[in-house]
Amino acid sequence: MFRFIHVSDTHLGARPLGLVERERDFYEAFKWVIDRALELRVDAVLHAGDMFHSSTPRPLTYIYAIRELRRLAGAGVRFIVAPGNHELPKAEALGSPIRVLEDLGLAHAPRDPGRPHVVELEGLSVIVFSEWASEYLSRVDPASLTRSRVKVGLAHVTLCDALAEAEGVPLERCGGPRRMLSSMVKGSYNYLALGDIHTPWEHRVPGAPPMVYPGSTEYLDVGEYRRNSSRYVYLVELDDGGFVRAERLKIETVRPWIVVEGGYQEVSRIIESIKRPPGSKEPIVYVTVKGTLDQARRRSLMARLDALRGDGVILHHKLDVEERGEPRRVYTPQTLSLESMLEKLLERCGEGIRRDLVQLLTTLLNNSGDRAVVSSFVRALEERGGLVECIDRAFREGFSR
Numbered sequence: 001m002f003r004f005i006h007v008s009d010t011h012l013g014a015r016p017l018g019l020v021e022r023e024r025d026f027y028e029a030f031k032w033v034i035d036r037a038l039e040l041r042v043d044a045v046l047h048a049g050d051m052f053h054s055s056t057p058r059p060l061t062y063i064y065a066i067r068e069l070r071r072l073a074g075a076g077v078r079f080i081v082a083p084g085n086h087e088l089p090k091a092e093a094l095g096s097p098i099r100v101l102e103d104l105g106l107a108h109a110p111r112d113p114g115r116p117h118v119v120e121l122e123g124l125s126v127i128v129f130s131e132w133a134s135e136y137l138s139r140v141d142p143a144s145l146t147r148s149r150v151k152v153g154l155a156h157v158t159l160c161d162a163l164a165e166a167e168g169v170p171l172e173r174c175g176g177p178r179r180m181l182s183s184m185v186k187g188s189y190n191y192l193a194l195g196d197i198h199t200p201w202e203h204r205v206p207g208a209p210p211m212v213y214p215g216s217t218e219y220l221d222v223g224e225y226r227r228n229s230s231r232y233v234y235l236v237e238l239d240d241g242g243f244v245r246a247e248r249l250k251i252e253t254v255r256p257w258i259v260v261e262g263g264y265q266e267v268s269r270i271i272e273s274i275k276r277p278p279g280s281k282e283p284i285v286y287v288t289v290k291g292t293l294d295q296a297r298r299r300s301l302m303a304r305l306d307a308l309r310g311d312g313v314i315l316h317h318k319l320d321v322e323e324r325g326e327p328r329r330v331y332t333p334q335t336l337s338l339e340s341m342l343e344k345l346l347e348r349c350g351e352g353i354r355r356d357l358v359q360l361l362t363t364l365l366n367n368s369g370d371r372a373v374v375s376s377f378v379r380a381l382e383e384r385g386g387l388v389e390c391i392d393r394a395f396r397e398g399f400s401r
């Protein structure tokens with residue numbers, strides 16, 4: 001029997017909302033996964049990519065990653081990674097954080113991330129496809145790469161039908177001309193361990209090998225929470241005959257969210273009743289008030305939320321007001337986070353544009369030396385209508401207000 005843990009999208013080093021507590025959440029989720037691997041005495045941990053949030057992690061991020069992988073290596077547990085778009089180097093000559101782990105003897109990953117890579121283990125093969133090699137999934141039969149009978153595919157790839165099902169993204173908005181679908185995967189794997197889509201998804205038809213996205217290990221934004229309010233890794237068992245079973249393990253360290261929507265009365269009643277769940281972290285609270293909200297009521301809601309935060313009951317909060325016919329307004333506490341400042345500056349842009357812009361600008365400002373990030377920012381400005389006008393207006397109005 002061969003047993004492994006399948007994890008993906010741990011995004012080590014991410015710092016949503018600009019809060020160090022949030023950065024720590026991602027390290028703690030990763031440690032929880034390694035704890036389970038050791039406790040369950042698995043043979044390997046398969047990471048389907050986006051292990052790191054950036055291709056140039058901070059020293060602290062390396063320290064957390066290396067500390068955990070040393071524990072795995074000490075117990076003889078193999079760690080195999082299919083590098084994702086977040087950690088692949090923006091220029092080949094830069095190297096990648098995964099390469100650092102390989103050089104330390106703590107990870108197996110493709111030497112050439114542009115090609116499929118085979119890791120032979122006792123009785124089975126793991127065929128690894130980094131993001132750059134993911135199109136080979138539809139072109140290469142795994143039987144031509146290995147003689148093992150039992151084959152596990154480990155890939156960082158967006159299967160567009162999975163994305164449509166998991167997150168409702170229409171097929172025509174996914175993948176462009178090289179759109180990949182689950183039906184295009186060539187050859188037969190006994191288990192396909194996937195990463196990239198942050199919402200958990202599994203494809204299990206009798207007689208066919210399971211294809212699984214465990215999803216991210218912590219929420220990068222409220223959208224991820226709305227789509228699925230739990231985070232998972234998979235414990236997978238195979239034997240000489242192939243796939244035996246896969247079990248979802250719920251990650252226990254994940255920070256709770258409280259997402260409240262409704263009229264003023266309903267919302268304020270719920271806010272009054274917020275308590276910190278015993279034994280868990282301080283929740284993040286997102287409130288949406290539907291309908292009119294006068295200044296006095298808004299101030300009283302914000303005062304209550306600020307007090308909860310001040311008392312350490314909640315970590316962070318955000319108040320949205322959606323009035324019919326009016327642009328959506330967002331109120332965040334007076335923290336000095338980059339995201340909250342951008343939210344405020346761009347609050348008059350439409351919701352979709354504001355969300356995209358905050359994300360783009362945050363990435364840009366956090367990775368200003370990264371040419372690929374800069375060029376993808378410029379491309380987004382060209383392709384997505386309204387972004388430039390929104391920035392222009394925000395700056396003109398923002399500074400004259």
Ligand SMILES: [Mn+2]
Nearest residue numbers: 009050196198
């Ligand atoms: Mn990811």
